Amino acid sequence: xxxxxxxxxxxxxxxxxxxxxxxxxxxxxxxxxxxxxxxxxxxxxxxxxxxxxxxxxxxxxxxxxxxxxxxxxxxxxxxxxxxxxxxxxxxxxxxxxxxxxxxxxxxxxxxxxxxxxxxxxxxxxxxxxxxxxxxxxxxxxxxxxxxxxxxxxxxxxxxxxxxxxxxxxxxxxxxxxxxxxxxxxxxxxxxxxxxxxxxxxxxxxxxxxxxxxxxxxxxxxxxxxxxx
Amino acid sequence: xxxxxxxxxxxxxxxxxxxxxxxxxxxxxxxxxxxxxxxxxxxxxxxxxxxxxxxxxxxxxxxxxxxxxxxxxxxxxxxxxxxxxxxxxxxxxxxxxxxxxxxxxxxxxxxxxxxxxxxxxxxxxxxxxxxxxxxxxxxxxxxxxxxxxxxxxxxxxxxxxxxxxxxxxxxxxxxxxxxxxxxxxxxxxxxxxxxxxxxxxxxxxxxxxxxxxxxxxxxxxxxxxxxx
Numbered sequence: 001x002x003x004x005x006x007x008x009x010x011x012x013x014x015x016x017x018x019x020x021x022x023x024x025x026x027x028x029x030x031x032x033x034x035x036x037x038x039x040x041x042x043x044x045x046x047x048x049x050x051x052x053x054x055x056x057x058x059x060x061x062x063x064x065x066x067x068x069x070x071x072x073x074x075x076x077x078x079x080x081x082x083x084x085x086x087x088x089x090x091x092x093x094x095x096x097x098x099x100x101x102x103x104x105x106x107x108x109x110x111x112x113x114x115x116x117x118x119x120x121x122x123x124x125x126x127x128x129x130x131x132x133x134x135x136x137x138x139x140x141x142x143x144x145x146x147x148x149x150x151x152x153x154x155x156x157x158x159x160x161x162x163x164x165x166x167x168x169x170x171x172x173x174x175x176x177x178x179x180x181x182x183x184x185x186x187x188x189x190x191x192x193x194x195x196x197x198x199x200x201x202x203x204x205x206x207x208x209x210x211x212x213x214x215x216x217x218x219x220x221x222x223x224x225x226x227x228x
Numbered sequence: 229x230x231x232x233x234x235x236x237x238x239x240x241x242x243x244x245x246x247x248x249x250x251x252x253x254x255x256x257x258x259x260x261x262x263x264x265x266x267x268x269x270x271x272x273x274x275x276x277x278x279x280x281x282x283x284x285x286x287x288x289x290x291x292x293x294x295x296x297x298x299x300x301x302x303x304x305x306x307x308x309x310x311x312x313x314x315x316x317x318x319x320x321x322x323x324x325x326x327x328x329x330x331x332x333x334x335x336x337x338x339x340x341x342x343x344x345x346x347x348x349x350x351x352x353x354x355x356x357x358x359x360x361x362x363x364x365x366x367x368x369x370x371x372x373x374x375x376x377x378x379x380x381x382x383x384x385x386x387x388x389x390x391x392x393x394x395x396x397x398x399x400x401x402x403x404x405x406x407x408x409x410x411x412x413x414x415x416x417x418x419x420x421x422x423x424x425x426x427x428x429x430x431x432x433x434x435x436x437x438x439x440x441x442x443x444x445x446x447x448x449x450x451x452x453x454x455x456x
Binding site: 148156225 | 250254255256260263264266267302304305306307308310312319321371375376377378380385393434435436437438452453454
């Protein structure tokens with residue numbers, strides 16, 4: 001099977017504008033029926049089953065952030081990806097799952113979910129998680145050993161100034177560095193999004209174009225032209 | 229009362245980066261419990277009660293788009309606004325309402341809603357709607373006299389090539405121009421968002437800063453420092 005046409009378009013846009021990696025992920029808090037949306041950085045596509053027709057989007061998060069609980073209660077999400085340089089918007093609906101550290105209490109739940117949605121249960125998700133963690137900047141790595149994101153800042157800015165600004169792979173005998181590295185890696189999680197329905201708008205051509213792509217149960221992508 | 233501090237920060241960021249007006253609006257389809265999110269252009273703030281502590285965000289839409297039904301069934305939304313140039317993210321939670329043309333079947337519903345959420349029922353919303361419509365480019369104006377957005381494109385690109393590309397205020401005796409202008413104005417609607425809870429992240433200062441602002445029943449804005 002081949003990669004869907006929307007992915008080829010996205011790959012082309014990203015080849016020209018490689019910094020256009022800011023995406024917005026919308027989820028629902030089922031307790032309040034309130035939508036939540038935040039910016040994330042798209043890291044890469046991953047195809048755990050080596051099937052190019054089934055690309056998953058990879059982003060990262062702190063496992064302690066509210067989106068973890070939201071996605072477990074309701075995995076339905078939509079990503080919107082506006083690529084200014086090519087005047088294209090991709091709205092990607094599907095399911096999202098959090099890949100926590102194996103010792104995390106949610107890991108079993110994740111393995112259950114991921115096996116359903118991507119037949120990806122033979123894939124070494126923790127190896128992927130560690131690979132992505134190591135590829136992050138020292139500055140980003142330090143962001144996962146702060147107190148719980150979104151919690152009240154106890155002690156104010158004076159306290160915040162004590163947080164490590166960067167975090168490097170600890171050298172032999174650096175016990176404090178090792179403690180921080182392990183804390184950070186424990187809080188670091190992947191966000192895996194499985195695209196199921198894509199609304200692709202091109203604002204550069206006149207008349208503008210809009211196409212819907214959706215993945216059927218058999219793994220085949222259908223497409224239909226829509227009114228922009 | 230004075231403008232809330234988050235708005236002062238946003239005004240400052242927009243003064244430096246006036247083109248950073250792409251926002252993402254998340255809503256819920258209550259029939260499916262699926263979140264929806266799309267990019268919109270922020271047009272301006274509006275204060276129908278002349279109270280600077282109560283700024284509303286203004287965007288526009290085609291009243292026939294699915295977000296109209298979504299917002300009527302559940303007005304809870306969140307906007308995310310990432311301003312790259314200043315490395316700031318504003319997540320604005322609140323309620324959103326659609327301001328349709330007065331003859332639209334939803335107008336009465338809108339007037340009921342808006343009177344609850346902004347004491348703005350004495351404000352001339354239709355004058356505002358027409359003012360914003362007139363300020364749009366001829367190209368944008370033409371986008372509201374196409375078939376229903378998101379519907380199947382009957383006739384394909386050949387049909388789409390027949391749509392008007394631009395739309396100007398019709399001259400005396402231009403019956404076809406007048407018909408299109410009226411159709412476009414009838415489909416044109418405002419999206420009015422009332423901010424209630426703002427999550428403001430600043431990624432430029434080290435340590436990063438994150439602040440929550442929320443509006444109390446008395447109209448006073450509270451704020452609290454959070455862990456980024």
